[in-house]
Amino acid sequence: MSAATTERRGVPFGARELQPPYTVHIDPSEFSYDPDRQVNVMNADGSLWALTPVAASSTGTNNDSTGSADETSDPYAFPGDEAA
Amino acid sequence: MTTAPRGQVLVVAEDLDPSADLVVQALADRNVPVMRFDLARFPQDLELAAEHEGCAPGWSGELATSARAVRLEEVRAVYYRRPGLPEPSPAVAPEYRDWAVSQALVGMVQVLGALPAVWMHHPDVYRAAAHKPGQLTAATASGLRVPRTLVTNSLSRARRWAESTSGSLIVKPVTAGAITLTGRRAMLLPTRRFEADQLDESLELTAHLLQEWVPKAFEVRLTVVGEQMFPVAIHAGSAAAQVDWRSDYDALEYEPVPIPSTVASGVRRFMDRYQLNYGAFDFAVTPNGDWVFFECNPAGQWQFIAVATHLPIAEAHASLLQGAVT
Numbered sequence: 001m002s003a004a005t006t007e008r009r010g011v012p013f014g015a016r017e018l019q020p021p022y023t024v025h026i027d028p029s030e031f032s033y034d035p036d037r038q039v040n041v042m043n044a045d046g047s048l049w050a051l052t053p054v055a056a057s058s059t060g061t062n063n064d065s066t067g068s069a070d071e072t073s074d075p076y077a078f079p080g081d082e083a084a
Numbered sequence: 085m086t087t088a089p090r091g092q093v094l095v096v097a098e099d100l101d102p103s104a105d106l107v108v109q110a111l112a113d114r115n116v117p118v119m120r121f122d123l124a125r126f127p128q129d130l131e132l133a134a135e136h137e138g139c140a141p142g143w144s145g146e147l148a149t150s151a152r153a154v155r156l157e158e159v160r161a162v163y164y165r166r167p168g169l170p171e172p173s174p175a176v177a178p179e180y181r182d183w184a185v186s187q188a189l190v191g192m193v194q195v196l197g198a199l200p201a202v203w204m205h206h207p208d209v210y211r212a213a214a215h216k217p218g219q220l221t222a223a224t225a226s227g228l229r230v231p232r233t234l235v236t237n238s239l240s241r242a243r244r245w246a247e248s249t250s251g252s253l254i255v256k257p258v259t260a261g262a263i264t265l266t267g268r269r270a271m272l273l274p275t276r277r278f279e280a281d282q283l284d285e286s287l288e289l290t291a292h293l294l295q296e297w298v299p300k301a302f303e304v305r306l307t308v309v310g311e312q313m314f315p316v317a318i319h320a321g322s323a324a325a326q327v328d329w330r331s332d333y334d335a336l337e338y339e340p341v342p343i344p345s346t347v348a349s350g351v352r353r354f355m356d357r358y359q360l361n362y363g364a365f366d367f368a369v370t371p372n373g374d375w376v377f378f379e380c381n382p383a384g385q386w387q388f389i390a391v392a393t394h395l396p397i398a399e400a401h402a403s404l405l406q407g408a409v410t
Contacts, residue, residue, distance in 0.1 A: 005265070012289040014255045018263060018271040022333045035151060037112070038120040039105040048109060050102035050387060
């Protein structure tokens with residue numbers, strides 16, 4: 001795991017020791033989104049990318065994903081707030 | 085209101101979402117029609133036309149991409165999993181962009197939310213169930229054991245409370261919230277173990293959630309889909325993972341385990357209280373075998389557990405979305 005933050009000044013007690021989230025590095029050339037099947041498939045044999053060991057953690061899926069992880073804010077859950 | 089058969093399942097997720105992939109495949113295996121899209125494609129590449137009559141309740145209309153279309157009256161379920169934000173056309177003036185995003189987001193989500201369809205991760209349900217302070221009350225009211233907990237911004241109260249506990253403490257965020265340091269991507273704030281004499285004035289900078297440290301034989305990620313429960317032990321092989329297993333996935337081993345009936349009953353009561361049909365629960369199992377509830381993520385990830393254990397979690401999703409089970 002990469003080094004956690006050590007800064008103390010102005011950092012609330014509970015926000016110390018931030019870490020980069022666990023990420024899985026993937027090779028986008030190995031798979032692609034199949035618009036007909038509506039899933040990501042391995043280019044080599046059409047098998048599901050989701051069944052490969054890459055996949056997800058409970059944090060970010062990977063560096064290329066723009067979706068929120070469990071542990072970061074999820075504005076999509078709060079459309080009312082988005083409108084406010 | 086139309087009486088047309090409701091057959092379609094909408095999967096609202098990013099394209100690059102392996103959990104959504106597994107659900108789509110499981111539905112396809114059952115010949116359930118699916119339309120998958122990302123909200124980020126709305127409004128530029130996705131067209132919504134929803135009508136509501138003056139006296140009869142219910143939305144009708146169409147949702148269409150260039151490749152597929154679905155009648156809103158035929159939607160039987162919505163699987164909503166962390167989609168992207170709507171992306172307005174560059175033709176929208178910058179000053180109006182945020183407004184356009186809000187209109188698209190609420191317009192789409194609330195129309196779909198008003199359909200008489202099964203939802204997984206409905207935003208309103210998620211919101212009501214997502215926060216730890218309420219969860220601790222709901223869990224104990226449901227018969228589950230939780231750690232002794234203090235939420236405070238008072239250092240003196242924290243020190244007195246800490247003295248009343250025996251042993252180490254932990255601090256973790258009251259709620260999820262991204263911290264982005266300049267020049268770096270979003271960071272993870274894991275649970276941190278500490279001793280009482282380490283408390284300092286920085287605790288008074290905001291609200292903090294402190295808990296007694298719970299000794300663990302192992303932790304359990306319990307994935308609940310409808311009536312089906314998938315309890316999996318997480319064995320942590322590093323010091324960091326023993327405090328917060330999210331900190332070190334490479335040090336984890338997964339093992340399906342039985343769940344005590346009393347815990348299962350408590351979990352069902354917890355889900356009933358929040359009207360959840362899905363939950364990713366985190367428990368500690370103490371060396372004495374007691375299960376201690378930490379929290380429930382009402383839209384938590386499950387694919388990493390399914391792939392590691394071969395448990396039929398995707399199939400459980402498909403059954404629920406298909407309407408075969410509740």
